[in-house]
Amino acid sequence: xNLMGLDxxxxxxxxxxxxxxxxxxxxxxxxxxxxxxxxxxxEQDAEAVWQAALEVIRxxxxxxxxxxxxxxxxxxxGDAIIPVNGNGKAIYPAILGMDYRSAAQADRCAxxxx
Numbered sequence: 590x591n592l593m594g595l596d597x598x599x600x601x602x603x604x605x606x607x608x609x610x611x612x613x614x615x616x617x618x619x620x621x622x623x624x625x626x627x628x629x630x631x632e633q634d635a636e637a638v639w640q641a642a643l644e645v646i647r648x649x650x651x652x653x654x655x656x657x658x659x660x661x662x663x664x665x666x667g668d669a670i671i672p673v674n675g676n677g678k679a680i681y682p683a684i685l686g687m688d689y690r691s692a693a694q695a696d697r698c699a700x701x702x703x
Contacts, residue, residue: 590657590659590660591606591608591614591653591656591657591658591659592606592607592608592610592658592659592660592661592662593606593608593646593649593650593660593661593662594607594661594662594663594664595642595645595646595662595663595664596663596665597638597642597663597664597665597666597675598666599623599662599685600620600621600622600623601616601618601619601621601639601641602618602621602641603616603617603618603619604616604642604646604649604650605649606647606649606650606652606653606656606658608631608656611682613650614647614653614654614656615643615648615649615650615652615653615665615667616649616652617644617646617648617649617652618645619641619644619645620641621633621634621637621638621641621653621696622634622637622674623685625631625664627692629688629689629690629692630690631684631685631687631688631689632682632683632684632685632688633669633682633683633685634682634683635669635671635679635682635683636637636679638683638688639679647688652653666685667685668685668686669683669684669685669686670683670684671684680689684690
């Protein structure tokens with residue numbers, strides 16, 4: 590049984606396929622951007638991340654050949670809010686956990702609620 594690892598990070602994603610002996614059978618990496626500004630905005634094009642993930646999965650699996658993949662392990666970048674429509678399609682960029690535009694409101698809530 591072969592294993593695939595998928596790492597969806599903040600600035601890029603990678604997929605790797607290994608066999609039971611730990612030999613690498615396939616690997617792929619794609620980079621993508623993060624949109625920031627001086628007001629604390631940290632956003633990302635959710636569709637670009639999704640497409641990059643699909644590309645690295647396909648490429649790593651293709652490099653591994655006809656061998657089946659018996660398990661998938663995921664690692665993701667952490668907190669993000671992605672507004673979606675009723676079909677699950679992103680309608681606004683992902684707001685990443687390092688976005689600080691609401692820091693003043695969060696501080697106020699902490700003072701009021703303890």
